Amino acid sequence: MTRVSVPTIDDGRPRTDALLHAERLCAARGVRLTPLRRRVLELVQARTEAVKAYDLLAQLSTEDHAAKPPTVYRALDFLLEQGLIHRVDSLNAFVSCDHPGSPHAAHLLLCTRCGRVEELHDAELDAVIARAATTGGFRPSRARLEVQGLCAACAAQEAPLKPRA
Numbered sequence: 001m002t003r004v005s006v007p008t009i010d011d012g013r014p015r016t017d018a019l020l021h022a023e024r025l026c027a028a029r030g031v032r033l034t035p036l037r038r039r040v041l042e043l044v045q046a047r048t049e050a051v052k053a054y055d056l057l058a059q060l061s062t063e064d065h066a067a068k069p070p071t072v073y074r075a076l077d078f079l080l081e082q083g084l085i086h087r088v089d090s091l092n093a094f095v096s097c098d099h100p101g102s103p104h105a106a107h108l109l110l111c112t113r114c115g116r117v118e119e120l121h122d123a124e125l126d127a128v129i130a131r132a133a134t135t136g137g138f139r140p141s142r143a144r145l146e147v148q149g150l151c152a153a154c155a156a157q158e159a160p161l162k163p164r165a
């Protein structure tokens with residue numbers, strides 16, 4: 001079996017596809033994914049559940065990154081601006097975007113049992129929200145739903161849903 005060469009980070013660890021994709025996006029946009037920004041992104045990407053800023057700070061404090069809270073918040077702001085992560089408002093936490101590079105509303109499905117967060121993309125839903133919001137002359141700038149419930153795996157452990165009549 002031939003091994004493809006995997007691009008690695010300065011310390012020799014392999015880069016994931018998601019991280020490589022983010023690096024390419026930043027390079028194409030002419031913005032800098034500094035080592036700290038990249039490490040913060042990597043930590044968020046490594047989790048299926050939302051990550052709080054203080055968890056990131058705790059993790060980073062065990063590494064060489066001189067990570068003071070303002071630095072980490074600025075790194076998170078950068079990643080949000082670049083659409084590489086999303087904020088989970090109801091949890092005051094962050095998740096990585098599953099397909100950065102294309103603008104989207106990123107509605108979120110939050111599992112209340114295991115904490116898994118998934119993105120929900122539905123152009124029809126976006127259109128319904130836009131139509132309903134603008135009816136009275138309101139001009140929406142951002143609309144993102146957070147739906148709480150059970151992810152497919154957790155739901156499978158519950159009693160099965162009754163088939164609709």
Ligand SMILES: [Zn+2]
Pocket residue numbers: 086096097098099100104106119
């Ligand atoms: Zn996204």
Ligand SMILES: [Zn+2]
Pocket residue numbers: 111112113114115116150151152153154155
């Ligand atoms: Zn779950």
